[in-house]
Amino acid sequence: MSGYSITEPSRYQKWLAGTLVIVYALITLMPLIWITATGFKSSSDAIAYPPKVLFEPTLEGYVNLFTSQTRQTQEFMEANPPTTWYEEIVREKGMVIAGPSRFGERFLNSVIIGFGSTFFSVFLGTLAAYAFSRYRIPLKDDLLFFILSTRMMPPIAVAIPIFLMFRTIGLSDTHAGMILLYTAVNLSLSVWLLKGFMDEIPLEYEEAALIDGYTRFQAFYKVVLPQAATGIAATAIFCLIFAWNEYAFAVLLTSGTAQTAPPFIPTIIGNAGQDWPAVAAGATIFLVPVMVFTILLRKHLLRGITFGAVRK
Amino acid sequence: MSESAMDRVAKATPPTIARQVKGLSDRAIAWIFIAPTIFLLLAVNIFPLLWTIWLSFTNYRANRPNLDVKWIGLRNYERILSDSDIWLTMQATAHFLFWTLLLQVLIGFALAWLINRKFKGNDLWTTIIVLPMMLSPAVVGNFWTFLYQPQIGLFNYVVAFFSGADPTSFSMIGDVALAPWSIVIVDTWMWTPFVMLICLAGLRSIPDSIYEAAECDRASKWRQFWTITIPMVLPFLMLAVLFRGIENFKMFDLVVQLTGGGPGSITELTSINLKREAFEKWRTGYASAYAIILFVTVFGLASIYVKALNKVKER
Numbered sequence: 001m002s003g004y005s006i007t008e009p010s011r012y013q014k015w016l017a018g019t020l021v022i023v024y025a026l027i028t029l030m031p032l033i034w035i036t037a038t039g040f041k042s043s044s045d046a047i048a049y050p051p052k053v054l055f056e057p058t059l060e061g062y063v064n065l066f067t068s069q070t071r072q073t074q075e076f077m078e079a080n081p082p083t084t085w086y087e088e089i090v091r092e093k094g095m096v097i098a099g100p101s102r103f104g105e106r107f108l109n110s111v112i113i114g115f116g117s118t119f120f121s122v123f124l125g126t127l128a129a130y131a132f133s134r135y136r137i138p139l140k141d142d143l144l145f146f147i148l149s150t151r152m153m154p155p156i157a158v159a160i161p162i163f164l165m166f167r168t169i170g171l172s173d174t175h176a177g178m179i180l181l182y183t184a185v186n187l188s189l190s191v192w193l194l195k196g197f198m199d200e201i202p203l204e205y206e207e208a209a210l211i212d213g214y215t216r217f218q219a220f221y222k223v224v225l226p227q228a229a230t231g232i233a234a235t236a237i238f239c240l241i242f243a244w245n246e247y248a249f250a251v252l253l254t255s256g257t258a259q260t261a262p263p264f265i266p267t268i269i270g271n272a273g274q275d276w277p278a279v280a281a282g283a284t285i286f287l288v289p290v291m292v293f294t295i296l297l298r299k300h301l302l303r304g305i306t307f308g309a310v311r312k
Numbered sequence: 313m314s315e316s317a318m319d320r321v322a323k324a325t326p327p328t329i330a331r332q333v334k335g336l337s338d339r340a341i342a343w344i345f346i347a348p349t350i351f352l353l354l355a356v357n358i359f360p361l362l363w364t365i366w367l368s369f370t371n372y373r374a375n376r377p378n379l380d381v382k383w384i385g386l387r388n389y390e391r392i393l394s395d396s397d398i399w400l401t402m403q404a405t406a407h408f409l410f411w412t413l414l415l416q417v418l419i420g421f422a423l424a425w426l427i428n429r430k431f432k433g434n435d436l437w438t439t440i441i442v443l444p445m446m447l448s449p450a451v452v453g454n455f456w457t458f459l460y461q462p463q464i465g466l467f468n469y470v471v472a473f474f475s476g477a478d479p480t481s482f483s484m485i486g487d488v489a490l491a492p493w494s495i496v497i498v499d500t501w502m503w504t505p506f507v508m509l510i511c512l513a514g515l516r517s518i519p520d521s522i523y524e525a526a527e528c529d530r531a532s533k534w535r536q537f538w539t540i541t542i543p544m545v546l547p548f549l550m551l552a553v554l555f556r557g558i559e560n561f562k563m564f565d566l567v568v569q570l571t572g573g574g575p576g577s578i579t580e581l582t583s584i585n586l587k588r589e590a591f592e593k594w595r596t597g598y599a600s601a602y603a604i605i606l607f608v609t610v611f612g613l614a615s616i617y618v619k620a621l622n623k624v625k626e627r
Contacts, residue, residue: 157603
């Protein structure tokens, strides 16, 4: 018997729906494809009219992104022939490499602050979520709502007193300050998501462990934690993506040593205005990890973006 | 299995004492687990909030820390509420909120409805559509200024290609009439997938049996859509609007990078205006009052909305 069902869409309907969705997906992907492509264009190809779809790829943008360059005299150029492929690319424009650019540092800052704050918010969030999930706590709902409400404040509004506080205790423009701040901002997400994941772990496992003579604490880290591992990993990735993308606090509270990549990338400039191939190269390097994580996360995506309010 | 002395003692004692011998009490564990989170949030959210409230009654300026701080009562609040510029930024924010929410709900729902036709490969395409919303708004917003350039931008070229207009004849972020739409377009591009994902969850939560019953009663597809699909998805849709509404009310990074509030102050949303007052004009006391007003507004609107949402859910 054929599996005919009145609620199953017809083949024609499926085909039409599929086509429309794919068309939308391709349009939505265009800016991202354009960013990636621009990173491999020469500076003249990047600003050509009409916009070039086919072009000769070059690493000029990437070289500009990672190096700082100066103009040098003809004698200097002749006395010091280029020794590396990237030096050659720069020489073609009549410049020489003076040293590495700031991009590497800023990228590293993003990595340190992102992973640091993710570790702490997931660590604290796991403990709090377990307690909220398993124990009777007075005013539990109010506490949980309080934790969520910390996310409703516009970041600029919070930034005023944080700015003064950091200035007073010397945390302005430090990694520690940014890690502390992002940990606090991510805690609401981490507690809510992890509580959802832990609520789904059947109580029976722990009860069995307690009967077997485990203490509550042993039951927590030997039984519940391994069960919650997927949830913890998904939560960690969401926290990491938030800290990675964050801009408002970063631009207001950091200027040099602890500046992350998002405030830095838009300030990459060339001879005339923004050096678009270099900006696009920086953006590509910065965005690709998030795209990879998004694909890994796709099953938990809905949960993450709604703070656990909607589960599939 | 051999028993340790500890276990034997534990077994011989009554259960509550046994637990204390073997580990901490439940209550102690609960508090030890929750305390660091609450403490950190008090230090980084509540303490600053109280500080902001105090500052909002003063004339403090953060760029002149040595100046005497004077208590000026409600004067900051009076000045903000009677300032016509602030009402203009509120209008800009309202325009941005209204159009982004409307477009995202319409397109997001339509996409979810199409994806729910379960065509081959729908999971793959859903993942692709979702990509923009996970990316850094500042970095992406900055790149959109390149796409919007009249001479060389891809956006203008594509629009010109389909409409026949001259691509250099309009500038999305330079033109007073177009700039408010330039931020609506990018925000819609980024966040439509968010609404789509939530709607999709809503659509998938409707059991087939309801449609089968309606089919037996010979309800038309059109009628099924309005009496089954829409009411069942509505709570999900409203949740999506709540999230997007709060986020877009706070909107800063994307728009600052796109238009910087310009041209003039036509796209100066409240967050951008607040940043100017606090970190460019350094009117800290005034900006604090402004921040409190914004917070109360978001909180108030969100609470009313959540009540409405709960009513819809109960039906």
